[in-house]
Amino acid sequence: MRDQLERSIQSEIMLRIRAAAMPVMALPIPNGIWIPTRSDDEKEIVRRIVRRMKEDGLLLPGALDLAFVWGGGGGGIMDVKRPASYDLFRHRKAPGRPSVDQKELVKRAAELGVNYAFVHSWQECHQKLREWGAV
Numbered sequence: 001m002r003d004q005l006e007r008s009i010q011s012e013i014m015l016r017i018r019a020a021a022m023p024v025m026a027l028p029i030p031n032g033i034w035i036p037t038r039s040d041d042e043k044e045i046v047r048r049i050v051r052r053m054k055e056d057g058l059l060l061p062g063a064l065d066l067a068f069v070w071g072g073g074g075g076g077i078m079d080v081k082r083p084a085s086y087d088l089f090r091h092r093k094a095p096g097r098p099s100v101d102q103k104e105l106v107k108r109a110a111e112l113g114v115n116y117a118f119v120h121s122w123q124e125c126h127q128k129l130r131e132w133g134a135v
Helices: 004-019 040-055 100-112 122-131
Strands: 024-028 066-070 074-080 115-119
Touching: 004 024, 004 074, 004 122, 074 122, 100 115, 115 122
Parallel strands: 074 115
Antiparallel strands: 024 066, 066 074
16 A cells, blocks of 8 residues: 555645646556455455456556656656655654566666656655756
8 A cells, every 4th residue: 555645745746736837737647546345255346356457457567656748748757755754763764665566667768768757755746847848
């Protein structure tokens, strides 16, 4: 299950892009969902739905969180990762890291010349969009 902080950061990115009326389309990629189940029958139904979605190409292991496109044919993909943090006892929680599937996807993106980034905040996202010439 995705970390709540990552969901909050992604929501902030989407809200800020819309609020600022930036000349970029941000397209969220819903590549996972948590479906609560209470019984074995419900678990089986969810298993079937997920399997079917994978078979139909609707779920792609490694897909990043956001796709961006802008005028002139520009585009890029980003994944939001949890930043490093500390708990009440000052124990460090490591930042989120790309999965094996995500590493493969960005390797392919690099081969194709597609912009990609892993970001930990709205500020990092905005900076990448500037570097890519989107804003």
